[in-house]
Amino acid sequence: MTGFPPIxxxxxxxxxxxxxxxxxxxxxxLGLPTVGxxxxxxxxxxxxxxxxxxxxxxxxxxxxLPISGTGSAGMEAVLAxxxxxxxxxxxxxxxxxxxRMAEVARRCGAEVVxxxxxxxxxxxxxxxxxxxxxxxxxxxxxxxxxxxxxxLQPLEPxxxxxxxxxxxxxxxxxxxxGGLSVAVDARRLDAVYSGTQKCLSCPPGLAPLTFSPAAAAxxxxxxxxxxxxxxxxxxxxxxxxxxxxxxxxxxxxxxxxLHEALRLVHEEGLEARFRRHRLHAAALWxxxxxxxxxxxxxxxxxxxxxxxxxxxxxxDDLKARNLLLxxxxxxxxxxxxxxxxKAWRIGLMGASADxxxxxxxxxxxxxxxxxxxxxxxxxxxAADAVYGAG
Amino acid sequence: MTGFPPIxxxxxxxxxxxxxxxxxxxxxxLGLPTVGxxxxxxxxxxxxxxxxxxxxxxxxxxxxLPISGTGSAGMEAVLAxxxxxxxxxxxxxxxxxxxRMAEVARRCGAEVVxxxxxxxxxxxxxxxxxxxxxxxxxxxxxxxxxxxxxxLQPLEPxxxxxxxxxxxxxxxxxxxxGGLSVAVDARRLDAVYSGTQKCLSCPPGLAPLTFSPAAAAxxxxxxxxxxxxxxxxxxxxxxxxxxxxxxxxxxxxxxxxLHEALRLVHEEGLEARFRRHRLHAAALWxxxxxxxxxxxxxxxxxxxxxxxxxxxxxxDDLKARNLLLxxxxxxxxxxxxxxxxKAWRIGLMGASADxxxxxxxxxxxxxxxxxxxxxxxxxxxAADAVYGAG
Numbered sequence: 200m201t202g203f204p205p206i207x208x209x210x211x212x213x214x215x216x217x218x219x220x221x222x223x224x225x226x227x228x229l230g231l232p233t234v235g236x237x238x239x240x241x242x243x244x245x246x247x248x249x250x251x252x253x254x255x256x257x258x259x260x261x262x263x264l265p266i267s268g269t270g271s272a273g274m275e276a277v278l279a280x281x282x283x284x285x286x287x288x289x290x291x292x293x294x295x296x297x298x299r300m301a302e303v304a305r306r307c308g309a310e311v312v313x314x315x316x317x318x319x320x321x322x323x324x325x326x327x328x329x330x331x332x333x334x335x336x337x338x339x340x341x342x343x344x345x346x347x348x349x350x351l352q353p354l355e356p357x358x359x360x361x362x363x364x365x366x367x368x369x370x371x372x373x374x375x376x377g378g379l380s381v382a383v384d385a386r387r388l389d390a391v392y393s394g395t396q397k398c399l400s401c402p403p404g405l406a407p408l409t410f411s412p413a414a415a416a417x418x419x420x421x422x423x424x425x426x427x428x429x430x431x432x433x434x435x436x437x438x439x440x441x442x443x444x445x446x447x448x449x450x451x452x453x454x455x456x457l458h459e460a461l462r463l464v465h466e467e468g469l470e471a472r473f474r475r476h477r478l479h480a481a482a483l484w485x486x487x488x489x490x491x492x493x494x495x496x497x498x499x500x501x502x503x504x505x506x507x508x509x510x511x512x513x514x515d516d517l518k519a520r521n522l523l524l525x526x527x528x529x530x531x532x533x534x535x536x537x538x539x540x541k542a543w544r545i546g547l548m549g550a551s552a553d554x555x556x557x558x559x560x561x562x563x564x565x566x567x568x569x570x571x572x573x574x575x576x577x578x579x580x581a582a583d584a585v586y587g588a589g
Numbered sequence: 590m591t592g593f594p595p596i597x598x599x600x601x602x603x604x605x606x607x608x609x610x611x612x613x614x615x616x617x618x619l620g621l622p623t624v625g626x627x628x629x630x631x632x633x634x635x636x637x638x639x640x641x642x643x644x645x646x647x648x649x650x651x652x653x654l655p656i657s658g659t660g661s662a663g664m665e666a667v668l669a670x671x672x673x674x675x676x677x678x679x680x681x682x683x684x685x686x687x688x689r690m691a692e693v694a695r696r697c698g699a700e701v702v703x704x705x706x707x708x709x710x711x712x713x714x715x716x717x718x719x720x721x722x723x724x725x726x727x728x729x730x731x732x733x734x735x736x737x738x739x740x741l742q743p744l745e746p747x748x749x750x751x752x753x754x755x756x757x758x759x760x761x762x763x764x765x766x767g768g769l770s771v772a773v774d775a776r777r778l779d780a781v782y783s784g785t786q787k788c789l790s791c792p793p794g795l796a797p798l799t800f801s802p803a804a805a806a807x808x809x810x811x812x813x814x815x816x817x818x819x820x821x822x823x824x825x826x827x828x829x830x831x832x833x834x835x836x837x838x839x840x841x842x843x844x845x846x847l848h849e850a851l852r853l854v855h856e857e858g859l860e861a862r863f864r865r866h867r868l869h870a871a872a873l874w875x876x877x878x879x880x881x882x883x884x885x886x887x888x889x890x891x892x893x894x895x896x897x898x899x900x901x902x903x904x905d906d907l908k909a910r911n912l913l914l915x916x917x918x919x920x921x922x923x924x925x926x927x928x929x930x931k932a933w934r935i936g937l938m939g940a941s942a943d944x945x946x947x948x949x950x951x952x953x954x955x956x957x958x959x960x961x962x963x964x965x966x967x968x969x970x971a972a973d974a975v976y977g978a979g
Contacts, residue, residue: 394838450794452846
C-alpha cells in the first residue's frame, strides 16, 4: 500500500474563493453511518433540509431542494429546466460566472443576449434595457456575487427590468447564500441556485436551488423535455416531494453535512451571520489598505464574502501564494480570466469569516510582500481599529 | 433547535440495491478536513484516485475519472458526450436502467433503437442484430448488472455485435464495478460508468467513468458542443488531466471517501473480492431456497451482487420490509416497475457481502414470513453448507 497512503490532509486556513473552512460538527456529520435513500429517517432529514434551505433563501417556495452536484450543476439545472430551444435569455456578463451562464444557456438552445460590463464593476439596469432593445425575454439572469471579481450586483433594479420584459429573474447566489441576504421572496427572485462550499461552510458537492411559483409554472408549461434527465426537476421533485419516487440515489452523507451546516446557520441567525461577514470583511479591507494594496472593486459594489486585491507591479503571484501556503498554511485564490496573475481573491465565507483568519491572512500577506522586497507596515492595527479593540 | 436535532442515523444493515455498508475508514475519510480543490495535496489525491479507478476498471484508459454526481450522472455523461443529434444508438432494454439509458439518449437528440427483452433474463446477441436490421450504429449500449432485475448480461457477444455495426460499446457497470470483473480492456468496452454506493462501498455522490482511446477520439471529433456544460468531458478532463484548469469545484470530501474505498479494494485484491461476492451470494441463494422462496433470475444469468426474490402470493411487500427494518434493522429493496410489490431486491455488495449479513437477512426474512403466516424452515443450515461449516 506504499503507493496509496490513507488520506491525511495538511492543515489549511481556507481563505480562497471556496471551499471555506468546514466546522468540526459538519465534518462529523459527513462521516456518520450511511442509511438508505428511501429510509424513512433519511426522508425526514430531506424534509428538514428543505425547511432549513427555505430559511436561508428567505423564501416560502415549495420547490426548494439541493441538486446532487456542485454549484455549476445548480446553474445548469436552473437554465436547462427553464429554457427551451429558441427561448431568449438576457444575461449579465462581467465575470467568469456570467460568462458561464451564457455558455450554458446557449447549450440549452437559447438565444442569448449578453449584457457586458467591466470585470470588477456592477451592471446597471440601463445596460440590461439597452441590450434587450425592447425584445421580450424568457429569462433575465444575473450573478448576485461574482466569485471571479468580488462584485455585489444590486438585484432590485434588475427585477424591474425583468418585469418590463415579461421575464423570469434568475440569480446566481453561489457566493452570497448564507453570507449576505439573498431574500428570494422580498426581491421576487424566480430561480436561484447556490453551492454548499462557500458561505454555508459545507464541503462542495451539492447545489441548493429554489424556484418561485412562477418559475415552477414555467417548468410545468414546457413543450419539450428537459434536455438533462439527471437535472430534470419535473422528476427530481417527485423524490424530494411527497411522492418519494426514486429518481437517482441521493448523496446521503453530503446531505448529512448540509443538514448540519444549515443547522449552524439557523442557530447563529441570519442577521447575526450577515453582520459577522460584514465585520470581518471591513477589518480585512482596512488591513489590506494598510498594507498599501489596492482593492479591485469600489467600496459601494464590494462583496463582504470575497475580496479581490490587485497584485502590486513586480510581485509574482504564484510565488506569493506558495509562501502563504507553505509558511502560513493560508490558501487564497488567484485571479481568473483577465485577472489571472493580476489579482488575488480572498474569501471570508461562512466559518472562515473569523478574526483569527483576518489576522493570519494579513500577517502572511505582509510576509509574502516582504519576501519579494515590498516592505509594508504592520496591518493589524488597522484591522483592530475596525474591531474596536483599540 | 428542537425542530432540527443533529443527524443521528439509526443502525441499519444495508442489504438493498445500494447504498451498501460503508466501512468505518471510509466514513472517517469523508470527515477529514477539507482542502482546496486546486491544492497540490488534493491534486495528488486526484491522481491516485485515477490510478486506483484504472485498477478496478481493469484498464489503462487515460480518460478515467469520477464524475461529480451519482451513477445516473455517469450515465448521462457517457451518453451526452458520445451522442450528437441524429446519431443512432442500439440499447438493450430489459429493466429500469436500460429504459433510463434509452430515455437519456433520446434527450441527447439520438435516434434510439431499443432491444427489448424479459425483465429477469439476459439479452442475446441475436436480439441486438435483429433490432439493428443492418443499420450502422454510433453506440451499442448494455447494462452489465441490471440493478432492477438482478440479471448479469454477458458482454463479449455484444462486443462482437458492436464491431459488426461499427459502433462504440457502452456499458453500465453501476452494480458490478468492484464486485465482479468489468475487465474494460480485455472485453474492449469503450465507455463505462458506475456509482460509488454499490460494490465500492462508498456513499453515493460520485460516478466513476472510463473512456477507451476510441471513445475519446469520438469525443474529440464531435461537430457540436456537448449539451451539458457540467458533464462536458472536453472541459472536465482539463481539470483531472495535467492542465489542472478550473472547471467546477470538485467534491473534495467525497473524493476522500472514494480514495479510501478504492484503497480497500486494492488491499483486498480484485480476485479475492470477486470470490467473496460469489461465495456470499451462493450462501444467500441456498438460504432463500431453503425458505421456499423462488429466485427471479435463472442461476446462469444471476448477479452475485444483487438477488431478486419473488414475493410469495399473499405476502404483503411493505409489511414484510417494515418488519425487517423495525425488528432487525435490515434494509432490503422493493421491486421497481413491473416488479413493484412482486419482488424483493437483496444486495450483497462491497462490505455488505459478509456472512453475518447473509445470516441476518435470512433470519429476518424467516421472521417476516412467519409473521404473515408463511412458516418456513430454518435457512441457516443451507447457507452453512455453502460456507462449508458443516
